[in-house]
Amino acid sequence: MQVQVSIDSLYRRHAPRVLATLIRRLGDFDAAEEAMHDAFAAAVSRWPEEGVPDAPVAWLIRVGHRRGIDQIRRRQTARQHAHLLMPDEGEAEEARDIEDDPLRLLFTCCHPALSMSDRLALTLREMAGLTTEQVASALLQRPASLAQRIVRAKRRLRNAGIPYEVPDAAELPTRLPGVLGVIYLIFNEGYSSSDGERIVDVRLADEAIRLGEALARLLPQGEVFGLLALMHLHHARRGARQDARGELVPLEEQDRRRWDARQTQAGLAWLERALALTPTAPYTLQASIAAVHAQAESAEATDWRRIVMLYGALQQRQPSPVIELNRAVAVAMHDSPEAGLALLEALAEHHQLVDYHLFHAARADLHRRAGHREAARHAYERALALTVQQPERRFLARRLAELEAGDGPPRSTEENSHVVDTP
Known part of the structure; x- marks a missing residue:
């Protein structure tokens, strides 16, 4: 049983690496996949009796390569593929290739x-x-x-x-x-x-x-670090994004004690490495925005002035209407709902935002904050019509019901408006 657990773990961790080498050696995706599965099948059969080899990945590559060559020979194409009959081990150059x-x-x-x-x-x-x-x-x-x-x-x-x-x-x-x-x-x-x-x-x-x-690990460059920082910092909040009933919880209402501190620290560490190399690159700038949220002790303590500045830098580096949307929400949080709405209205006819539910959700939120009840209602209804994810639909429906009932304090949609951005 313990050997089987080891094989399962090895497959989850290293199957792509084994496959990558077999593709290079065999020159074909499908042949490499078949050979890889043959190699793991051989491990399931042999390791319980023989024990796990000292270098299991190298063993799998070697067995998979041989099985792949056998497949080629069986298909009577060995002559055309003779260059694939390379040594399996012992060459430093081959070790570097595998890496x-x-x-x-x-x-x-x-x-x-x-x-x-x-x-x-x-x-x-x-x-x-x-x-x-x-x-x-x-x-x-x-x-x-x-x-x-x-x-x-x-x-x-x-x-x-x-x-x-x-x-x-x-x-x-x-x-x-x-x-x-x-x-x-x-x-x-x-x-x-x-x-x-x-x-x-x-x-x-x-x-x-x-x-x-x-x-x-393979390509240590600044924007690679920046992307890792961004993903870690967003993913650290995953446990607080839904409550016990599965309802969406916006950023300002999240229990920050439920944020993953270890993942937050990993994100900040990757960001530090990225800033040393590419301080104004797009992923690094987005990670810097996420870091402002991560380092704020509470929603009220968020440094919105810095977030506005970072979105401005990001818009200069990578112009996008979605980035402009996010900056408008940040301006609203720093200055006033009216200031944010003025920026949003300038984007209202942009073809990428007309049917983007988060744009209408942001408008609804800011109109509500500004006391524009009718405009907020129309915007909530438009966002609701465009939203397919059930927790988001229920969230917007609750906000609409609160608006119509005249209940509840103003709330922000900023969490949704930037977490799902695509590059």
Whole structure:
């Protein structure tokens, strides 16, 4: 039983690494996946009697490679694949290649030749090690459709001759943002699930952080650190975002004692490393905003002036109507609801915000704070019509009911308006 537990743990932790090396050695996603599963099956069969080897990952790679070569020979293509019959061990260069293989796989899964949907699905399947059914559930797709999407993405990579490599120094600055964007999109998928009662899909958020940490080990760059800081600081609040009944709790009402102090400290540590290298890069700026919330002892003690300044810097660096929305809410919190509303009204016709429920939720909140009951009611109704996540719908419905009853103090929607931002 103990050996079985070890194999299960090893699979969860290292299957993507084993797969990455087998893809490089065998030159084919599907052959590598089959060989990897054969290797783990061999471990299940042999390790209970033989014991766990001293270097289990190397053992799995070696067995998987041999099984893959056997597959190729059985398919009578050994001549075309003779270059794959490489030594299994003992070469320093091969050891370095194995260490870099997860990075190769990540950049391949996130190649710009693929659509963003394909990159997301392929990264979750190949790098995060989720099953097709798990990826389909996370992305709210049918398993059969998701499987076909992954097959087509692999075929596109193969037919386009996409090299299985880490971009060189000249190309890396243009490729890295796409990889970071996919990781953050996976994280945000964990905070925007529309199925049932969940606000947070912890599995997806955790996988995104794990991918980010793996990338940081292999590619220690400032914006990688900044993204990790951002994800850790947001994820630290996950336990306070819903109450015991599953109802959404906005930031200013959250019990900060329920925030994960260890994860907050990890986020602040990553931010310190990022600020030393890329103080004005987008993810680092967003992490700096999250850090202001994390370091405030209470909602009332939040340094809104600094948040306004940081959103201004972020808007200059990465112009976006969603960032302008967040800045407007911060201005309202620092100055007055009317000041924030003036900025929001200037965005009202922007095509990216017309059907964005958080824009209308923010307008509703600020109109309520300003005492504009009728305008607030219309904005709440519009936000409610556009919202699909059940806890958010109930939250907005409660606010609308309180407004119509004339009950309750003003409340902020700032928590929702920035936590689910996509890069």
